[in-house]
Amino acid sequence: MGKPNDLVQGTLDLLILRTLLPEAMHGWAIAKRIQQISGEVLQVQQGSLYPALHRLEQQGWIKAKWAESETGRQAKFYALTSAGRKQLETETANWQRLSAAINLIVNEA
């Protein structure tokens, strides 16, 4: 079972960016979405999620806005910026290259 710390370094950023691609979300929804899509394999814990979100915001890849959530409470919604979209492309490409390489080795050996 993957604990967040076991996530490959830097992968969390990719996951968050990818998750935010279709629409803006708040932290809770991001965690849930990652969990759902990965078929409950990846569980993002708050301890890494929020530092990561704030770091990405610092980098200018995502921007945050307080808005009303689906339950009617105020929540902080994160959305991709154009720089974030570019970053997502780079990181996706990196990831694909890396995982393909790892796959090659794993399958060969």
Next chain:
Amino acid sequence: MRWLAQLRIRIQMLLRGREAARLDDELQFHLDRQVAENVSGGMKPDEAHYAALRTFGNPALLREQTRSNWSWSSFEAILRELRYGFRTLRRTPGFSLIAIIVMALCIGAATSLFTIVRSVLLRPLPFRDPSQLVMVYEHFTNRSDPFPYNIVSPADFHDWRTQTHGFQDMAAWRWDQFNLTGMHGEMPEVVQAAAGSWNLFPLFGVQPAFGRSFSESEDRPGGSAVMLTWSFFERRFSGDPSIVGKQIHLDAKPYTVVGILPREFTYPDAKVQMWVPYGADVTPEFLQYHDHHQSRVLARLKPGVSVANAINQVASVQYHLHLQYPHDPVADGVLPRSITDDLAQDVKTPLIVLMCAVGCMLLIGCLNVANLLVARAAARQKEVAIRSALGAQRFTLISGQLIESFLICIAGGGAGIVLSVAATSWLAHSWKELPSTQPIHIDGTVLAFSCALVFASALLAGLLPAISSTAKAALAILQSSSRTSVGNAARTTLRKTLLGIEITVTVVLLIAAGLLLKSFLRLRSTNIGCVTDNVLTLSYSLPAQKYDKPEKVNAFNETLLERVRAIPGVRGAALGTVLPGAGYESDDVFTIVEHPPVPAGHELPDANNRNVDAGFFSALQIPLLSGRFFTSQDRVGQPAHIIINRELARQYFPGEDPIGKYMRISAHSSLDYEVVGVVGDTLYRANEPVKPAMYFPLLEGESNMGLSLAVHTDANPLAMAIPVQKQIAALDPQLPVNDVLTLDQVIGDSLVNASFSATLVLAFAILSLTLASVGLYGVLSYLMTQRMTEIGVRIALGAQREQVLRLMLFDGLRPALIGLVSGLAASAALTRQIASMLYGTQPLDPMVFVAAAVTLLLVSALACLVPAWRASRLDPIQALRID
């Protein structure tokens, strides 16, 4: 650009702080959703809450982690250190103030001097490719005179220019002076001018601001074009460009203004008001002179031709000229010099010496601050040890201590730069020998230099104590009680070493200052050879147009002298071409008719030549040694008579009576002059040795010479200026007068430079001495505190007060003695470098060395005495009770 966006976000975070982030709200929302999910999963509310908290982890830690992303933490750490540093400095205001003042003085002085060095020596001159410009001088290769750069004669220049091909072009200029008379009744004025060959400005690459520069056809005798410098153009013609094309009257002759030079062109100095073509105001014969030197030659290198190559061509031309005129003063060689060095000739060495002195002072300042910080660090050694035991990194500890030294240096540097703005303008105004070709002011480069200096000083002053104080094994310090002084020995050694270096540098400065001061005093007390108190001088020049016959000139001069001597309060009046102490001006070669001719290939002897009136010597109290003075009979048409000075008699009439002998001065006239008198020597410049001199009667009839009138008065000579000028105006209202000064002022001009360097270096040396003694005092006081217990025990066991006093005194004096010895050795090696600035003083002058050593010993003994005395008065009971 991304860092900009990041910075914006960070600043937003900083300004709006936690409120903007609303981190708690965000996390609370997350927690609530988790609880809600747990409840919907079937848990009880309490249970759901705790389960949510469990998965959530430690919220405080999470907050911290998230906040650390805002990245101000390192900045906050620095801020914290800064606050801490401020607080420590405020706790000891005396120390901080002294350290800041020291740094301000050091950095201020360094900044000012660097500003001047940069303008004078480093910044390219405002000409096209100034590095390609060289000055070319005549040089007598077999003469070992102190002045190897001889000015050039017009015909030599002509031959150089036409017969060599190593340079792109060569141009010449010489000093000139005119009486400017107003066209519409304005004040007549004597204007300093220069005469430059037509190609001079193109060679410089200088474009006139208005109009054009000279044409080749204007550069011939009778040419009547003039170019005005910007300052004159603004002053006299209020900057109205319509003056171009109009005429002005110079020496009663009309000249057409063809151009205005740009504002930044102030070569060779700012006093030049206008330029005329080189050949304009001279006779055709003048241009044929090979033995009449007055011009400076400027050449621009051809790309790909080396200076040596180009100069060799000129040298060979000059050598042929020398062979052609074996008896005339035609040099046998040439010598080049870069135009920057040429302009800075008189100030280069003093500037470098001052720069070194300031460097030394800055070093001492830094060492002193370092020394004080070492003492401070000693007091904090426990704190440092505890912090490092608790896991503080060494870097953090060092940076903490560095911050203090940075605060001191930044405060001091800021004050220093403000100080140097004032100091620089004062220096630039009062240091007369600085070339004014470049404006002198503080600019970006200078500021960058000062900032670098501040940074380096802070690093030097802070790093030394910081590293030493954090290098100690924490355990040893924590174990030691404050009674024992573990770990202090090394620090004391460090302080003593710093002190030793300080004192070494101080001794060098003291000795340099002493040498300069002594030579300045020598210079001050130089007897110029005539009366100098209460002497008014002024100069005028009779225009050749109006005074075209010798009789007219003589009539004016004689009447003026007669009237001036009649003014009440005037003891005497002397009129001559050059006054004693007023400069070299001119010389001529001579032969002595009765002596065998000078063998071919040998140069003829030369002597200064001056024309003087009959009462000149008695008015200036120059003694007559033999023969007689001139009389009013020595005038046009009478037998030619000459008076020589003692030096000429000594050198060229050894063991014989010169009276009645005949001298032939080829440049002067074909006449043989009979020597009628020998007078006492006078110096042409206060810091130069005596030169042989020949005096001709003023009434001999050379018409348009510039003349200087010296009036010896009963009291304040300047008060006599107006009555004397009134007499001149009464004789000729059109005649302008200039250089109204006292003879002391005239002579003093050659002292200004010497007094400047001497005073400044002395100031630096005194400051350094003060710093070193403060350092000495500090170290010894510190040592005493450290050894209080030990001394207490000694006294309790029966040590005599005198013994304790001696013990402490010698402990403090040891670094002073070591510093003194190494300082004396360093000075002995270094003072030769300033030999060229010394006058009548040897670089190894024993008196100066002894005086410096004694001063240092006295001051350091005084600095040591106070803490040593305090130690000897220690009450043993109290000392042992401490802790």
